[in-house]
Amino acid sequence: MIITMIRLVTLGTFAALLASPAYSAGGGGGGGGGGSDAYGSTYSTPPSATQPAYPKRSGTKAGQKAKKPNNQSSIGDPAFAAGYRVAYDTIYDRNDYTAAIAQLKSLGQDDHPNVANLIGYSYRKLGDYEQSQLWYERALKADPNHVLTWQYYGLWQLERGNREQALYHLGRIASICGTDCEEYRSLAAALDKPIGTALVY
Structure with missing residues (x-):
């Protein structure tokens, strides 16, 4: 179930980025601003049949990622x-x-x-x-603001027994998207499990 949740979060992030006004107006991802994507290309049209729309995730607030389109890097x-x-x-x-x-x-x-x-x-x-x-x-x-990497790397830290580092990663996620985003909740839930519990992420 957690893997499905992570999958839906990732897909929802891309859907929000592709549909965001910043994207169609030339805004890029990756924590910066400006009129280009991660490759320096600008866009003036919204997603179309040539730009795949990823399915929206269920069970989370609509527009959660759309509020902060620069938390993830776009795929243009x-x-x-x-x-x-x-x-x-x-x-x-x-x-x-x-x-x-x-x-x-x-x-x-x-x-x-x-x-x-x-x-x-x-x-x-x-x-x-x-x-x-x-x-x-x-x-x-x-x-540096790629929130999904902070989450996955935090899980890596837990699997390696580095709880303090995982807590640091959790703090980084909170500073990027708050404590209500799925990445934060997922890593926090993993941290709440007893030490030695096998993680399935």
Whole structure:
């Protein structure tokens, strides 16, 4: 259920970003402002058939992410978005993390925080914590406000027994999106579990 919740949060974030006025007016993601996306491209049209709309998540407040569109980095190029979606589905629908890593790397955008975060997530699910850490840090270097990376990296910290670091990550999430966002609630719930409890995220 938690994996489904995380999946819905991620999809909802992209839907909110693609539908946000900042996106259609040329606003970018990644914690900055301005008239371009993470690639420096500007957009003047709203999402269309060439720009996939991701499903809205259920069970959360509508527009929760739309209020702060700069918390996540946007995906603007239709070919990139389509390739990312294939890799995303490979992770969350098929749990084929090795194939997803190859798909994500083939996009040629390893420094895009969404890509680096999912590569880190995939390595974590494969048990390769060293590679996972490198990719999470790469995502945060590209976008220090990438809230989903702070959440996933916080779970990484818990799995490694680094509770104090996970609490730090929780604090970073709170400073970015508050304590009511799904990323905060998910990591807080994991922190509330007794030490030694197996996490399923």
